[in-house]
Amino acid sequence: MSANGTSRLNKGTSRWTHCRKRGADGNLRKSLEVGEPDKCSQSSRRQESFTTPESEGPVSRVKNWGDEVEAEEMRSNVQRDMHRYRRRILEADFPQRDRKISSGSSDSRDSKDSKESPAKGDIETDETTLIRRQKQINYGKNTLAYDRYIKEVPKLMRQPGVHPKTPNKFKKYSRRSWDQQIKLWRVKLHAWDPPAEEGSDLQQIEEIDLGEIMEFELDVECSADTEFQCPTSSGALLSLAEDSFAGTPKKMMKIEDAEMS
Amino acid sequence: MAKSACAPASSPTTQGNDANKQARGFLVHRLNSMDSAWTALDVVTQTMVQKAIADPKTVDLEKLSDAIVEQSLKDLSFCKDAGRMCYAVVQAEAQKAATSAFRRNLLTRLQQEFTGREQTRSHSVQEWVCLVTFICSIFDYIKVNDAPLVALVDPIYDCLFRLAQPDALMNEEEVDCLVVQLHRVGEQLEQTNSQRMNQLFYLLRDGFLLQEDLSSMTRLLLLEILEFRASGWTLTNTAHKYYYSEVVD
Numbered sequence: 001m002s003a004n005g006t007s008r009l010n011k012g013t014s015r016w017t018h019c020r021k022r023g024a025d026g027n028l029r030k031s032l033e034v035g036e037p038d039k040c041s042q043s044s045r046r047q048e049s050f051t052t053p054e055s056e057g058p059v060s061r062v063k064n065w066g067d068e069v070e071a072e073e074m075r076s077n078v079q080r081d082m083h084r085y086r087r088r089i090l091e092a093d094f095p096q097r098d099r100k101i102s103s104g105s106s107d108s109r110d111s112k113d114s115k116e117s118p119a120k121g122d123i124e125t126d127e128t129t130l131i132r133r134q135k136q137i138n139y140g141k142n143t144l145a146y147d148r149y150i151k152e153v154p155k156l157m158r159q160p161g162v163h164p165k166t167p168n169k170f171k172k173y174s175r176r177s178w179d180q181q182i183k184l185w186r187v188k189l190h191a192w193d194p195p196a197e198e199g200s201d202l203q204q205i206e207e208i209d210l211g212e213i214m215e216f217e218l219d220v221e222c223s224a225d226t227e228f229q230c231p232t233s234s235g236a237l238l239s240l241a242e243d244s245f246a247g248t249p250k251k252m253m254k255i256e257d258a259e260m261s
Numbered sequence: 262m263a264k265s266a267c268a269p270a271s272s273p274t275t276q277g278n279d280a281n282k283q284a285r286g287f288l289v290h291r292l293n294s295m296d297s298a299w300t301a302l303d304v305v306t307q308t309m310v311q312k313a314i315a316d317p318k319t320v321d322l323e324k325l326s327d328a329i330v331e332q333s334l335k336d337l338s339f340c341k342d343a344g345r346m347c348y349a350v351v352q353a354e355a356q357k358a359a360t361s362a363f364r365r366n367l368l369t370r371l372q373q374e375f376t377g378r379e380q381t382r383s384h385s386v387q388e389w390v391c392l393v394t395f396i397c398s399i400f401d402y403i404k405v406n407d408a409p410l411v412a413l414v415d416p417i418y419d420c421l422f423r424l425a426q427p428d429a430l431m432n433e434e435e436v437d438c439l440v441v442q443l444h445r446v447g448e449q450l451e452q453t454n455s456q457r458m459n460q461l462f463y464l465l466r467d468g469f470l471l472q473e474d475l476s477s478m479t480r481l482l483l484l485e486i487l488e489f490r491a492s493g494w495t496l497t498n499t500a501h502k503y504y505y506s507e508v509v510d
Contacts, residue, residue, distance in 0.1 A: 064372065065368040066372075070361065073406065080406060
């Protein structure tokens with residue numbers, strides 16, 4: 001019964017959901033191609049609420065228990081992550097000789113991190129921001145590419161620069177800087193996309209990244225954030241997207257045209 | 262009316278005395294009986310639950326949650342403990358599949374039933390009582406990062422308020438439900454919202470004192486819960502002896 005402004009994207013009825021592992025309801029997609037017709041008709045009925053990474057939950061008149069509980073869960077997860085992160089920074093500042101820093105399955109860390117790490121007071125603590133960032137991270141982790149990536153490359157074997165690294169949601173970054181990091185991270189992850197049935201890898205990138213950026217667009221437009229300059233920045237984001245991605249396929253097409261003629 | 266009122270042994274009519282003993286016998290019996298949600302389920306659903314816990318991805322979790330809600334509305338002995346079983350499935354899904362489809366669908370179904378509760382009550386008090394019991398069982402067992410489901414607090418209060426209305430106090434079934442749920446989740450509810458608990462108890466005191474046509478059983482149950490809360494959601498030894506000792510003729 002929960003609804004999502006980007007339900008079409010999440011239900012697999014649009015082009016750019018090729019590599020989405022799960023639908024908005026959390027269920028694993030059985031087929032990766034087209035969403036089930038039954039679910040499509042259901043989703044078109046239920047635009048009663050609208051969830052974005054900006055809002056703390058569904059923006060609707062009637063509260064949906066499922067949504068409320070999930071929002072609460074995300075909030076408490078983020079709080080828990082923050083406590084862990086704080087402890088970890090403290091440990092890194094006062095390293096204990098025999099202790100090995102174990103690689104847990106969290107988004108952020110690293111002994112290297114701690115050297116450049118902010119002073120203890122300087123971590124991002126705003127809950128709205130953390131939740132928004134966590135949702136963006138979850139989008140990225142909820143992909144087949146990410147699944148394949150973590151299976152293929154254990155954390156210990158990751159090489160900085162070569163292997164994508166999840167952005168650290170606790171560090172202070174501007175909104176644009178963070179969104180850019182996420183975008184770059186997602187692009188890098190695409191290297192682990194499952195082989196497509198048709199079309200080139202490049203075509204996949206075009207479809208999916210435009211989709212993701214459109215999601216950000218949707219989020220930015222509907223955000224209650226006043227600190228972030230919506231009109232100019234979103235415009236910039238969009239033109240950036242078009243420059244980086246719309247440009248490339250065109251070039252490719254030209255070459256192909258040339259080759260074919 | 263005062264003559265047949267529930268009274269301590271030293272006082273009036275044998276009629277009143279017998280009613281009192283009977284009521285207390287009931288309380289003791291309830292303490293002793295073991296309800297099992299598990300055996301109340303049919304074999305098909307039992308199998309589904311076991312499979313869901315072992316490997317959540319192999320089971321249609323939405324279907325399972327629907328089946329469980331269906332069963333809960335029919336069988337009171339089931340819903341008392343069903344929360345525990347549901348939580349097992351929720352945890353299994355979270356740990357093994359990293360999703361929460363079962364919990365989500367369960368809550369959605371529950372919310373639907375909750376929204377239609379007045380209608381449910383008017384065509385079947387039993388179903389209504391099952392619904393309240395089940396929601397409270399879910400609230401009791403299912404936690405989110407060790408915290409209770411805050412989303413259910415106000416709805417549960419709404420149900421309890423309904424049960425404390427004069428017409429509901431006339432049905433022993435409903436009164437029983439009310440006090441049982443308060444025993445189970447009263448303290449947690451009060452911690453999350455004490456104002457509403459205070460308001461609820463105003464109603465209960467009023468009912469106990471002013472409503473003339475209440476049965477002895479009802480009055481016993483109300484008095485016990487009033488004492489229970491007043492002692493900090495527990496009973497003093499002497500009170501416990503009064504309400505729960507084996508009744509000897």
